[in-house]
Amino acid sequence: MMLEHITYTVPEEWYKDLYTDQLECRSGARSFSMLHDEKAAECWLFVHGYRGYPGEMVRPAADLYDAGFDIFVPRLPGHGTCGKDFIRSHAGDWMGLVKNAITDLKQQYRKVHLLGHSMGSSIIALLGSRDPEIGKLVLVSPSFENLDMKQPARLILSLLSVFTPKVRCKWHLSTKYHQHYENAPCDEAYLGEEYWKWYFTKQLLEYYKIMKKGLAEMIEHPHEHLLINPLKDRIISGPSVKLYLDAGGNPENVVDIENGTHSVLYDKDPEAEEAAVKAIVLFAEKY
Structure with missing residues (x-):
């Protein structure tokens, strides 16, 4: 039922003057939209994470x-x-796409809300916090800190770049996560070989800069927002929420998800996934 209203397209003009991928994307990575026959007054723009893809976000969508x-x-x-396309892209392309989408959607809808997962949360914090025309921000597995990128790791990355x-890293295919995209999990092994078993040196350093700028913007320009904090994510979300709170963030804006992992939108624990998505919808419907 989740896939019933999906159309695998978004406006092509959002990609104007950005890096053009050389390979066709995998089916689970296709952009998609879900539009009502009678146009809604408000919309949500989703931004996936670093090395992520749209199929990860089917459930909250x-x-x-x-x-x-x-x-x-x-x-x-x-x-x-593929990994070669990823190496040729950079933060300017990722954020440029989101900027273009926001600009276009603001002309079509009464209110545009933003939801980001992991690096996507940093991007929406960076681009959405200071924009008074943007509605709500939802940061899922917020990414303002990454323990794997603390010094001296960043220095080593800089030298390696x-x-x-x-650089190869540890990764293994897990069948425990409950993916919701069409024909899932058909693309996991391929995407793992191309993306998840590698540290991409320059792209990781660009990701780090986005993280730090995103937190600064969110604290400096308070905006209606919600942080979904999966408690089993001790590398990214946990330290990120602590950084947010230490910087003066409001603890009432944080929802802790018991047993949730970084991939809480399609989690190994169905109850954790359900709790995260329910919190998102409740926040979205609150006026």
């Missing part, structure tokens, strides 16, 4: 669509195709 919103989930350039675009 379907639930927010059922709540009466139009939904747009674009694929960031360089993602969901001079000599190599990527």
Whole structure:
């Protein structure tokens, strides 16, 4: 039922003057939208994470669509195709896509809300916090800190980036997560080989800059927002929420998800996924 109203397209003009991928994206990585026959007054723009893809966000997209919103989930350039495309893309392409989408959607809808997962949460914090025309911000597995990128790791990455675009890291295919995209989990093994078993040196350093700028913008320009904090994510979400609170963030804006992992939108624990999505919809419907 989740896939019933999906159309695998978003406006092509959002990608104008950005990196053009050389390979076609995998089916689970296709951009998609969910639009009502009678256009909704408000919409949600979703932004997936670093090395992520739109298919990871099907569950909250379907639930927010059922709540009466139009939904747009674009694929960031360089993602969901192959590692070579990812190496050729950069932060300017990722954020450029989101900027273009926001500009376009604000002309069509009474209010545009933003939801980001992991790096996507940093991007929406950076681009949405200071924009008074943007509605609500939802940051899922917020990414303002990454323990794997603390010094001296960043220094090592900087040195490696001079000599190599990527370094192998540990990764194994898990069948425990409950993906919701069409024919899931058909693309997981391929995407793992191309993306998740590698540290991409320059792209990781750009991701780090987005993280830090995103937190600064959110604290400096308070905006109606919600942080979904999966408590089993001790590398990114946990330290990020602590950083947010230490910087003066409001603890009432944080929802802790018991047993939730970084991939809480399609979690191994169905109850954690359900709790996260329910919190998102409740926040979206609150006026």
